[in-house]
Amino acid sequence: MRSILAGAAVVVGGALLVAGCSSxxxxxxxxxxxxxxxxxxxxxxxxxxxxxANITHAPALLAVKNGYFTKELGSAGTVKTSVFTSGTQExxxxxxxxxxxxxxxxxxxxxxxxxxxxxxIKIVSGxxxxxxxxVVKPAVSSATQLKGQSLAxxxxxxxxxxxxxxxxxxxxxxxxxxxxxxxxxKPTSPNSAAVLEFKSGQIAGASExxxxxxxxxxxGGKVLLSEPGVTTVLMVTQSFLSAHPDVVSDLLKANLDALxxxxxxxxxxxxxxxxxxxxxxxxxxxxxxxxxxxxxxKFTADPDAASLIQDAQQATSVGVLKPVNLNxxxxxxxxxxxxxxADQPTVSAG
Numbered sequence: 001m002r003s004i005l006a007g008a009a010v011v012v013g014g015a016l017l018v019a020g021c022s023s024x025x026x027x028x029x030x031x032x033x034x035x036x037x038x039x040x041x042x043x044x045x046x047x048x049x050x051x052x053a054n055i056t057h058a059p060a061l062l063a064v065k066n067g068y069f070t071k072e073l074g075s076a077g078t079v080k081t082s083v084f085t086s087g088t089q090e091x092x093x094x095x096x097x098x099x100x101x102x103x104x105x106x107x108x109x110x111x112x113x114x115x116x117x118x119x120x121i122k123i124v125s126g127x128x129x130x131x132x133x134x135v136v137k138p139a140v141s142s143a144t145q146l147k148g149q150s151l152a153x154x155x156x157x158x159x160x161x162x163x164x165x166x167x168x169x170x171x172x173x174x175x176x177x178x179x180x181x182x183x184x185x186k187p188t189s190p191n192s193a194a195v196l197e198f199k200s201g202q203i204a205g206a207s208e209x210x211x212x213x214x215x216x217x218x219x220g221g222k223v224l225l226s227e228p229g230v231t232t233v234l235m236v237t238q239s240f241l242s243a244h245p246d247v248v249s250d251l252l253k254a255n256l257d258a259l260x261x262x263x264x265x266x267x268x269x270x271x272x273x274x275x276x277x278x279x280x281x282x283x284x285x286x287x288x289x290x291x292x293x294x295x296x297x298k299f300t301a302d303p304d305a306a307s308l309i310q311d312a313q314q315a316t317s318v319g320v321l322k323p324v325n326l327n328x329x330x331x332x333x334x335x336x337x338x339x340x341x342a343d344q345p346t347v348s349a350g
Contacts, residue, residue: 045077045244047251050090051103053083053280054191055210055293056131056231059258060103061276062269066261068254076247083280085190086155095120100240101251103127105159105209106308107315109235114324122241122331125252126347127232127259129304131297132160133213134167134225135198136205143171143224150184152194152206157320159311161185163227164207166314177320192281195219211285211293218289229307231297241331249334255301256338262299270294301335302347309350 049069051060060081063069069079082099084090087108093099094112112121140146146168153161156177165175165185174181186203188194191212197203199219206216209231217223234255241248262269270290278284285293308326315321330349339346 044075045247047073047077047079047240047244047247048082048098048100049079049102049251050082050084050093050099052085052087052090052209053277054212055273055277055290056105056128056297057103058262058269058273058294058297059127059255059299061273062258062261063254065272065276066258068257069251072250072254072257073247074250076250079251087158088155091115094235094237099237101234101236101248103232103234106230106233106311107157107159107162107321109233109329110308110312110315110321110324110326111157112235113326113329114322118325118328120237121235121329122238123233123235123303123308123329124241124248124331125234125255125335126230126301126303127234127255127299129230129298129300129302129307130226130228131210131213131231131293132163132208132227133223133296134164134205134207134227135213135216135221136224138220138222140204140222140224143168143173146204147173147182149204150186150202152186152188152197152203152208154191154194154208155187155189157315159231160207160209160227161187162311162315162318162320164225165318165320167225169318175318210296211289214289214293214296215285217292218286226296229310230304233303233308245334249338252335252338256342259299259301262294266294301339303330303332303349305330305348305350 051057064081087104090102090104091108091112094102095115109121109123151164153164155161168175168183173183175183175185179186191208194206194208195212195215198206198216198221205221236248274284274290312321312324312326316323332347332349336346
């Protein structure tokens with residue numbers, strides 16, 4: 001990101017970018033565990049929510065800008081948002097007790113689950129599938145031409161990082177967590193820095209989420225690999241879910257409001273999301289970027305559980321994740337209760 005929206009600073013691993021708050025009535029700060037007793041349960045809470053300034057996180061952008069969090073939480077509380085540069089940072093914040101909920105990629109969610117031995121988080125909804133690509137110089141037409149070259153990814157072990165490492169392995173090329181191997185993978189933050197490095201010729205390409213992959217194409221690159229599967233999920237801490245199930249339901253309703261807005265008013269949704277991005281970065285995306293960025297993503301509450309399990313297997317295969325049992329990582333009962341009440345199809349954890 002190029003600039004930071006003014007707000008109360010929260011430091012996470014020394015690398016957190018900061019956003020403001022969206023309010024929905026009076027509030028009192030709430031730790032992830034919440035209070036005890038009927039009085040505490042009835043008191044307004046502050047939900048600490050993280051997300052990225054990416055189009056793959058557009059429902060979060062829309063829920064803030066259009067006031068969906070404010071509407072759905074009502075007097076129950078407020079949402080305090082923090083914008084991060086990577087899902088890896090969000091995982092750090094979740095495990096440090098500094099967030100209650102987060103829009104993240106599948107691999108950061110898996111990492112939070114593994115590092116806490118299945119005690120920290122639950123995935124409560126899908127958000128987006130697709131919308132990430134490996135973009136390279138136009139002269140590169142195959143993986144073999146990348147041998148000896150450098151590629152960027154958002155962070156070590158994040159969803160796009162794992163995707164490109166696994167794909168290169170399938171093509172017979174090695175990588176390492178320290179940047180060695182046949183192809184050097186350089187974790188680069190923020191995402192916009194990878195775009196600039198690509199444009200200046202410092203790297204041969206990058207594995208990036210939308211809109212950064214689209215920007216690289218606009219800068220003369222070409223898509224060598226479109227990364228399928230789930231891109232973004234909504235996770236909450238288990239302690240917050242236990243203490244404030246009604247508030248989590250309100251978050252899910254706000255997310256569904258945003259998904260429905262994208263479906264019913266796609267052009268307007270693009271503009272609103274772009275306006276919110278501009279508030280964080282200081283500059284809106286160009287019309288030639290925002291349209292294609294939305295087009296390559298399917299926004300859906302379905303978490304695509306099968307692809308998340310595949311992500312974990314791929315991360316293990318390339319050595320950035322130890323084998324992990326994901327049984328129980330999903331809790332889709334609150335979401336399905338809302339969908340059933342709205343006479344909409346439910347989603348599955350497997």
